[in-house]
Amino acid sequence: MKSVDAHLADILATVRPLAPLELEVEQALGATLAEEVSSPVPLPPFDNSAMDGYAVRAADISEVPVTLPVIDDVAAGSEELRAVGPGHAVRIMTGAPVPAGADAVVPVEWTDGGTVSVRIDRPVQAGNAIRRAGEDVQAGDVVLKAGTLIGAAQLGIIAGVGRRRVLARPRPRVVVISTGAELVEPGGQLAPGQIWDSNSFTLTAAVREAGAEGFRAGSVGDDPAVLLDKLDTHLVLADAIITSGGVSMGAYEPVKEALSPLGTVRFEKVAMQPGMPQGFGVLGDDQVPIFALPGNPVSSFVSFRLFVRPALDKMRGLPGGMPETVTAYVTGPLRSPAGRRSYLRGVLASDGTVSPVHGQGSHQLAALASANALIVVSEDVTEVAGGTEVEVIRL
Ligand code: AMP
Ligand code: MG
Secondary structure: OEOHHHHHHHHHHHOOOOOOEEEEHHHOOOOEEOOOEEOOOOEOOOOEEOOOEEEEOHHHHOOOOEEEEEEEEEOOOOOOOOOOOOOOEEEEOOOOEOOOOOOEEEEHHHEOOOOOEEEEOOOOOOOOOEEOOOOOEOOOOEEEOOOOEOOHHHHHHHHHOOOOEEEEEOOOEEEEEEOEOOEEOOOOOOOOOOEEOOHHHHHHHHHHHOOOEEEEEEEOEOOHHHHHHHHHHHHOOOOEEEEEOOOOOOOOOHHHHHHHHHOOEEEEEEOEEOOOEEEEEEEOOOOEEEEEEOOOHHHHHHHHHHHHHHHHHHHOOOOOOOOOOEEEEEOOOEEOOOOOEEEEEEEEOOOOEEEEOOOOOOOOHHHHHOOOEEEEEOOOOOEEOOOOEEEEEEO
16 A cells, blocks of 8 residues: 555645736735735835824924914825924824924824814824834835735735736636535435535535635536546646545446546555545646545545645645644544554644544544544554544644
């Protein structure tokens, strides 16, 4: 059997970062910057008021209370400004440019709020409540490095330096297909022997949680020809494909039957539980990676976490690899098959303990849904006593 690490290494050696595209800012959330972003201007671009209040010369209000004439009113966006002469005040709003002559802003709360003249009750230091030009960014400064993942705040600074488009690796488009003649769309009636398709929903959601775009292409029964047809339809728009089911040792294994003859997809046994049967390879002229995951719901979920997610990270131009683990004390005994790495479902608590959930079968999706962690038991360990320190992957 192939080790989990060797299988992941093969996958990561095959998948490539997606080519960068000029993305509209609106489309860039979750993309990875492929250029350095710098600011053409200082930010803020001009000295402006940090508060609603009065622009004054600080020396004029050293003795308070003092009443000054209000010679102008400046809102944010004002262009024409009258200079503040000695003994003058200008009513000013947050974000408005500070007029020439003024060296401080007095918050409105420290005044009587007058519009013709204003009584100021507290003195301020020169520079008070003024946001200086270039305080955040100097003209030409790099605000984001290449390789940065674009989240909301990063998107904000891209727009904040005036950019409409940005060169970035887009989120991979991932098509999810489930196989199985027993599958029925949720919402439909179950005939004897049927179950509702859950994997295509789980995997599409997992793709989205991983920062990629998931397209659920539904389920195709157990006919290899129908699967090939479906793959053909979706290959054009896919950066990666995930299938579930049809990869094990029985008869009616449509994924194995359809893809084995192509010679570009390998089906192997990986030394893990759950999720031993795994297929991986590439399809079509564009060498689109395909992950043929096992059908049991917990198996396909764990396989996604271990193999697909790091591959998607690499496609996005992010550092990928084995999921990070934390250590915790297990609250009860664990069993694991010799020679296979186990990923047992557990609940990680804030006190640093992890409790295995009831129901560790690879079909027990409800048990998975009650867990928030996978407890890793290495290949050479078959029994773990309660109270032992274990490695845990947070979900
Ligand atoms: P397979 O890998 O196709 O042999 O399927 C293994 C087990 O997983 C069987 O019990 C299937 O019924 C179940 N299974 C396969 N695909 C799905 C799916 N999309 N949703 C829920 N269960 C599935
Ligand atoms: Mg099947």
